[in-house]
Amino acid sequence: MKSTVRLLIACLVLFGLGAGSLSAAAPASVNANLDHRLKFRIDGRDWISPSAPLSYKGTTYLPVRAVSNALGLDIKYEAASGSIIILTGKSGASAPGGGLTAAGEKSRGLEPVVAKADPNLKFLIDGAQWTPSAPPLSYKGTTYLPVRAISGALGLDIKYESATLTIHVASGKSSGTGGSGGSAPSAATLPLFDSRYEQGGYELHTGQSDKLTYAGKKYSRVLYSPEPYQHFYVYPEGKYPVLSLQIGASEVMVVEFLGAGGEKLKTAEIQKGVVSTVTLDVSKFTGDQYVTIYARPFHDNLHGEVYIFDTSKYTNDKEASSVLPEAPKTLPLFESQYEAGGYEIHSGQSDKLTYAGKKYSKLLYIPYGYQNLYVYPKGKYATLALHIASTEAAVVRFTDDNGEQLKTANIPKGTVTEIELNVSKFTGDRYVTIYVEPAVSDLEGEVFIFETSHYK
Structure with missing residues (x-):
């Protein structure tokens, strides 16, 4: 039966009375380095960390979740207790606090970054308080701990080979075929x-953000x-056959997946609010080959x-497949793709929003006819x-994208009229033109x- 290593992370807040009270120190910004030089071997096989290790004061740090996944361990975050729970399959794991020092650092392969060191974080492993000798670091929403501290907490053997800048980790599990080729x-x-990704124009939100x-x-x-119109880059590195992206938007969107050469791999429509x-x-996609994920509006409006x-x-x-929410039974025209042509879009405090005693929040308006509106049913x-x-009797004409007339209907003066048109054959970029003209040439109305x- 698997044992549970519970890393309970909580802020240490000291409540006191009077002027002599102590308060917890705020997390401090520290100058660290992303170390792109280091190599890793787990159970005799090469492993590439999805994020470059951090190097700080001679100690190498790794993201806890990435290492756990590389070892095939079950890991989850329990929000109610603020706990990171790792199922190791072992018992009696020790947790030495020492860091792993990579001697003889060189400037080549080091990328300076600003991380956060928080001395207030507390760790409980199997119910016992544990303090690593080096403080935990946070960078871009990921918590890092010293390599040796992680290995000790998970009951692993670890050594550093300075000649090849390689960290060797042995989990105690069968190493399979082993050898220098392949991955863990x-x-x-x-x-x-x-995993490895570049967030491009996206912001990473964690903690107390209202975007969570x-x-x-x-x-x-x-x-x-x-x-929209921001790019997000992912690097599958040939380790998994399927990417399952969970995405949402506040308006109807189209998400496109592009290859490194800009070729379109897949397109999917995203419904708003789900x-x-x-x-x-x-x-x-292996090595440094990447996929670009690009979200754009369903229409420009x-x-x-x-x-x-x-x-x-x-x-x-x-066998995993896309799960896209079903399209709603109806779709407001103004939330679909259209081109307003000569029409004005009125909203907010416009005096045009009230018609025949009813107040609208948005409408298209022209002071007289002879204007085109283009709609794309898709x-x-x-x-x-x-x-x-x-405001005067008018005639509305519907034509297809080849100019062929589809339907003509009369609009009585001063009343809201519903006109239905069959648009089932209009797919892709095909459009319908809606054209209004006065019923009597010398009586032009709004x-x-x-x-x-x-x-519908």
Whole structure:
């Protein structure tokens, strides 16, 4: 039966009375280095850390979750108790506090960064308090501990080979075929945020950020962008065949996966306000080959926030498939792709928002007819229900993208009229032109298209 190593991380707050009270020191910024030189071998096999190790005051630090996944251990975060729980399959693990010193550091392969050292963090291992000799570091939302401290906590043997700058870790498990080739056995899944990636224009949110709650669920880490058109780069490194991306947006979006040469690998539509799972075959992406993930609006009129969640992962499950929320039974026209043409978009405090005694929050308006509106049904709905009005009697004409007339309808003066059009054959970039003209040539009236217009 597996034993549980529980790293309970909590802030140490000292409550006191009077002027002599002590308070906990704030986390301090420290100058560290990402050490791109170091190599790792786990159970005789090469292993590449998804994030470069940190080097601080001669001690090498690794992310706890990445090492656990490399060893095939089960790891999870328990938010209620603030605990990192690791199932090691061993008992009686010791936890020496010493760091692993890499002697003879050279400037080559070191990338200066600013990390956070927090002396207030407390650790409990199997219920007993433990203090590492070197303080834990935090960098880009990931907690790092000294290599030897992690190994000791997990009951591992470790040594450093200075001639080759290689750290050897032995887990005590069977090493399989061994040899210098190949990589350490992969766990069934690897969290995307514990692998190699570049966040591009996204912000990493952790801790108490208000961006961590989405669609009623609380996450511990989220990559967030207040607007689309940002790039996010992932490096599968040939270790897992499938990337399962969990993504959300505040407006309807399209997410595109691009190869290193810019070739389009996959496109998927993301519904607003829900979490969508999109999978991609990444088995051919090895070494430094990367995939670009790019979110853009479903149409240019709506720009929304984009979220990539910490539940995104790599998986060995080749049968995994995308789980996209079903399209709603109706879709407001103004939340779909359209081009306003000569129409004005009115919202906010515009005096055009009240018509026939009803107040609208958004509408398209022109002071007279003879203007075109272009809509793109995308083949997702069978019918367009257009809600339109004119201050004088008018005629509305629907034509396809080849100029062929589809339908003509009369609009009575001063009333809101619903006109339905079959749009089931309009897929991809095909569009419908909506054109309004006066019923009587010398009586030109204002034209309104309302936000209640929709696909169904």
